[in-house]
Amino acid sequence: MKIDRVALTSARRRSVNVLMLGSTALCAALTVAALAFVLGYLVYQGGSSLNLAFFTRLPTPVGEPGGGMANALLGSAKLLLLAALVGVPLGFMAGLYIAEFASPGPAFALRYATDLLNGVPSIVIGIVAYTLVVLPMHHFSTIAGGVALAIMMVPVTVRGTEEFLRAVPPSLREASLALGATRWITIARVVVPAASRGILTAVMLGLARVAGETAPLLFTALNNRFWSHGWTEPTASLPVMIFTYAIAPYDDWHRQAWAAALVLLALVLTANVAARVMVRRPAVSPG
Amino acid sequence: MTRVTASPPIARPRVERHATGAEAESPHPVKIATERVSLFYGGKQALHDVTLDIGSNQVTALIGPSGCGKSTYLRTLNRMNDIVPKTRIAGRVTLDGADIYAAGVDVVALRRRVGMVFQRSNPFPKSNFDNVAYGIRVNRLASSRGDLRERVEASLRRAALWDEVKDRLHESALALSGGQQQRLCIARALAVQPDVLLMDEPASALDPIATQRIEELIYELKRDYTIVIVTHNMQQAARVSDVTAFFWLGKLVEVAPTEQLFTNPREKLTDDYVTGRFG
Ligand SMILES: Nc1ncnc2c1ncn2[C@@H]1O[C@H](COP(=O)(O)OP(=O)(O)O)[C@@H](O)[C@H]1O
Ligand SMILES: [Mg+2]
Numbered sequence: 001m002k003i004d005r006v007a008l009t010s011a012r013r014r015s016v017n018v019l020m021l022g023s024t025a026l027c028a029a030l031t032v033a034a035l036a037f038v039l040g041y042l043v044y045q046g047g048s049s050l051n052l053a054f055f056t057r058l059p060t061p062v063g064e065p066g067g068g069m070a071n072a073l074l075g076s077a078k079l080l081l082l083a084a085l086v087g088v089p090l091g092f093m094a095g096l097y098i099a100e101f102a103s104p105g106p107a108f109a110l111r112y113a114t115d116l117l118n119g120v121p122s123i124v125i126g127i128v129a130y131t132l133v134v135l136p137m138h139h140f141s142t143i144a145g146g147v148a149l150a151i152m153m154v155p156v157t158v159r160g161t162e163e164f165l166r167a168v169p170p171s172l173r174e175a176s177l178a179l180g181a182t183r184w185i186t187i188a189r190v191v192v193p194a195a196s197r198g199i200l201t202a203v204m205l206g207l208a209r210v211a212g213e214t215a216p217l218l219f220t221a222l223n224n225r226f227w228s229h230g231w232t233e234p235t236a237s238l239p240v241m242i243f244t245y246a247i248a249p250y251d252d253w254h255r256q257a258w259a260a261a262l263v264l265l266a267l268v269l270t271a272n273v274a275a276r277v278m279v280r281r282p283a284v285s286p287g
Numbered sequence: 288m289t290r291v292t293a294s295p296p297i298a299r300p301r302v303e304r305h306a307t308g309a310e311a312e313s314p315h316p317v318k319i320a321t322e323r324v325s326l327f328y329g330g331k332q333a334l335h336d337v338t339l340d341i342g343s344n345q346v347t348a349l350i351g352p353s354g355c356g357k358s359t360y361l362r363t364l365n366r367m368n369d370i371v372p373k374t375r376i377a378g379r380v381t382l383d384g385a386d387i388y389a390a391g392v393d394v395v396a397l398r399r400r401v402g403m404v405f406q407r408s409n410p411f412p413k414s415n416f417d418n419v420a421y422g423i424r425v426n427r428l429a430s431s432r433g434d435l436r437e438r439v440e441a442s443l444r445r446a447a448l449w450d451e452v453k454d455r456l457h458e459s460a461l462a463l464s465g466g467q468q469q470r471l472c473i474a475r476a477l478a479v480q481p482d483v484l485l486m487d488e489p490a491s492a493l494d495p496i497a498t499q500r501i502e503e504l505i506y507e508l509k510r511d512y513t514i515v516i517v518t519h520n521m522q523q524a525a526r527v528s529d530v531t532a533f534f535w536l537g538k539l540v541e542v543a544p545t546e547q548l549f550t551n552p553r554e555k556l557t558d559d560y561v562t563g564r565f566g
Contacts, residue, residue: 171409175472178367179422179479180399189425194412 039265046262049255054263059225059241065252069260071227075142075235076264079221080207082146082231083153088203090150091157095199098158099165100187111162118155125151126216134220140234145221149210156209160202164195201275208271212264214239238264315342315529318483318513319364324378326359326368333359336378337539339532343482346505346514348528348545350521351560356537357517358406361485364515365401366394382483399426402481406488408468410460410475415452418460418471419443422479438478446474447504466497473504477512484508486516490523502527521561525549533557 053068060067094114098107129148134140168191176186221235223244228235238260245257319341326334333356341347349357362368363380366387380387387397399422410418419439422428429435439456443449448470452463460471469489476484486505490498505514505527518524524531525545532542533556541548541557552558559565 169409171405171407172411174367174370174403174405175409175411175475176421176425177370178365178398178403178405179425179475180395181422181425182395185425189421190411 042258042262042265045255046258046260049259050262054256054259058227059236059256062248062250062253067256069236069238069241069256069263071224072236072238072241072260073263075221075224075228075237076211076239078142078228078231078235079145079149079217079237080211082142083149083210084203084207085150086146087150087153088157091154092161092199094154095158095161096165096187096192099162100191111159114155114158117151118159121215122148122152122213123215123218126218126220129216129220137232139232140220140222142221142228142231142233142235145217145235145237146231148216148220149213152210152213152216153203153206156206157199157203160206161195161199164198164202165191167198168194197278201279204271204275204278208268208275211268211271212239214243218243313342315345317341318343318383319515320379320381320384321360321363322379322381324360324363324376324380326356326363326377327375328371329373333537334363335536335538337534337537339539339542341513341515342530343513344509344511345529346509346516346527348524348531349515349517349534350519350524350531351534351540352565353519355534357519357534358487359537360534361403361487361515361517364483364485365398365403367398367403369394399479400481401483401485402476402479404469404472404476404484404486404489407492408465408472410463410468410471412459412461414457415443415460415463415471416456419474419478422475426479428479442474442478443471445477445508446470447500447507448474464497466493466500469493469497469501470504473501477508481512483513483515486514488517488519491519498523521549533560535560 053066054070055068055073056070057066057068058071059069094110098110102110126148129144129151133144133147137144172190172194173186176190177183181189217237217240221237221240223240224234224236242257242260242264245253245260248254317340321337321339321341323336323338324334325332325336337356337360349360351357359368363376364382364387368374368376376388382397382401386392411421413421416439419442420435423435423438429438440449440453443452448467451467452471455462460468463471469492473484473489490501493501502523505516508514509529516524516527528545530542531545531548533540533548533552533554535556541552541554543553548557549561552561
């Protein structure tokens, strides 16, 4: 009797095991399948329209075949550069403050504020940048779009910086202080370098994410069929171009939208993979 | 012993301040003196009125069961406890007669004179060279690049590591073995030319052969440095030290020449501990 019950429970346990294993593995497989599907579909749809002209030419007027999205590629690059130049130092310094100097109360408040900022819908960030930059300047511009993306980069950088600074073993700080280094020197020469690769990874993942943001660019950078000179003209960007081309009623525009989407995804994935590879490399910081 | 009431700068006096009167005859004048030192972590008292003189150019071992305050005591000597929040210290610690807790004392200068090697080797994630050069650089000790190289080499030689790393100076220190890493940490501490070397269980994570190398090194170094070593290994204390101090529950129970402490201790508690009746 007793033995039977044991056998029964163990049989049940085994079937629960199999069920759980099976269903979780299935969901995991579905996740991978989703990525594979997106990739495959993009390659299928966009691959055929992808040629050298796509990377080197301006868009052609409606009905005229050929052309490319060179201006959108450059526009996206400039927007991301601005986002990084403005958002990363700001976020880095704030993260440094939270991790190294703030007392627990303010640190908690700042962390919370950062998370809230991270949760603000990107369209709202667009409106803010519109109000802050576009209205005073009276026109759409690369700067306005860059500011919108920079605001989105700040919380990502803050949290990445803080997290990786905190992960630096206390023994390294102690070693530095025990050698007669000041707190500042310890932070600058030991703590930040030890965390730098992690921080850089967080920044790259952040940039990869904002690279695909469309909403905050719609009424800040707007779009441009031609080259955007300098920083104060409206500019094309890959996501806005995809949006514009995808909703247009022309077949060849649709194909170009697919091609642009493929390029954007390839860039984002490359940045992601590069970031991951970077964290893995054995640690030795020069200098 | 002379009391210094003003707060003299923690400079490097060439003359031993303590070498006065009868003490001048001693080959080991007092380098560090602690008088009735108590230390509190918040409300918890970790050291109770510890009074101990540490002689120069010899090895003083601190022994006692885990949690008895050995590391805490060691860290009062270079003020590393300062970085632990909510610590409070009472009593006096003097280095060459100067109160190291006096107002206006430059902690950075103090730590340059009192170097430290930690329990777990903690090389920076930098090259071997940059690890040793670190203290030289942040304290601006080298006059030129050539001087820096020479100082790094000299420190590595002192730590008996030069031959093993001379061909891989610019490779990551993290690629070294545990014992090599610990000797690198010793070289790094020596590079800023301290007078005193504090070692907190420097060999506890090492295999017997690496441990033996560290012990030989300690024996070598005591000619030029005052060494205070924490160890929970009594054989090690007996092998490397000249004087041994036995701690128990935050109190200093007994301090004596090592041989005497192990063979003929004054206190029953010491006897029980060194004969392994508890601990
Ligand atoms: N940072 C700290 N905060 C609070 N208590 C501590 C801290 N460090 C050590 N202690 C306590 O102080 C006592 C002495 O610790 P320690 O000096 O590390 O002992 P030992 O090195 O002899 O093992 C222990 O009870 C320990 O729990
Ligand atoms: Mg300890």
